[in-house]
Amino acid sequence: MKLIGSYTSPFVRKISILLLEKGITFEFVNEQPYQAETGVAQYNPLGKVPALVTDDGETWFDSPIIAEYIELLGIAPAMVPREPKAALMVKQIEALADGIMDAGLVSVREQARPAAQQSEAELVRQREKISRSLDMCEQLLQDGKISTDTVNLATIAIACAIGYLNFRRVSPGWCVDRPLLVKLAETLFQRESFARTEPPKA
Ligand SMILES: N[C@@H](CCC(=O)N[C@@H](CS)C(=O)NCC(=O)O)C(=O)O
Structure with missing residues (x-):
């Protein structure tokens, strides 16, 4: 494929x-x-x-x-649980992480415009989306809905979103007061699949 x-x-x-x-x-x-x-x-x-x-x-x-x-395709390991409601929860967390990526992307595109055309209000709006969503990720970890060593669609998506924030230097303070999210990112970034897909250095 x-x-x-x-x-x-x-x-x-x-x-x-x-x-x-x-x-x-x-x-x-x-x-x-x-x-x-x-x-x-x-x-x-x-x-x-x-x-x-x-x-x-x-x-x-x-x-x-x-x-x-x-x-x-049914190839192991499963990245989504079999039980329908648990699967829906994992997909909702994926949607949350995708939303962080979307907001990061909008911020990067906004900042790439000529300075006079950039909207500070729009940048703040996107930063707030990112911040609220990261807080929810931390809460999900605290509540045990996901754990720092879970490898599934939800945690992979979250770690990809954080990787993108790091890569584009969007919300550089994301790790402050979110210790479980830091641990999750550190754990997943060590995996070969993450090492092999690191974005190119600018
Ligand atoms: N919801 C889409 C978002 C994909 C997306 O926004 N991709 C960006 C690159 S990171 C893109 O191709 N943007 C081109 C465009 O918007 O014209 C997905 O999950 O695949």
């Missing part, structure tokens, strides 16, 4: 990690969605990465759907 993506996208990283953790071989097709000559739209009309093309020629997007597709 082919994963269409860019090395800096946290959504793509999440999918690469799921595939690596399950030992699924894939070809990485490097596409830059923000460049004019990008070929991404031939895989996803929304022009976003990731997209996954299977050996049967089916194309799947966006990243939560790709994650579900990968899980349907």
Whole structure:
């Protein structure tokens, strides 16, 4: 199968990690969605990465759907629990982590605009989304809904979101007063799948 993506996208990283953790071989097709000559739209009309093309020629997007597709292959280890409500909880945490990535991405795009066109109010709004969502992640850890050594879709997505904040230096104080989240990130960053998908140094 082919994963269409860019090395800096946290959504793509999440999918690469799921595939690596399950030992699924894939070809990485490097596409830059923000460049004019990008070929991404031939895989996803929304022009976003990731997209996954299977050996049967089916194309799947966006990243939560790709994650579900990968899980349907039934290859161990399972990244989503079998029990439906527990599975829904894991997917909700994935949505939370994806939302942190979205807010991080909006912040980066906003800061890339000429200074006079940047909106401080918009940057604050995005920072608040990130901060509230990170607080919820810390609370989920405190409540034992996930643990710092859980490796599943929820924790992988959270660690990818944190990796993106670190990479783009968005909300650099994210680790203050969130000790469990720090431990979770440290634990997952040590895994080979995370080491192999680190975004390139700027
Ligand atoms: N909800 C989507 C978000 C994907 C996304 O925003 N990808 C970014 C790269 S990190 C992208 O391709 N953006 C191009 C664009 O918005 O035109 C997913 O989970 O796959």
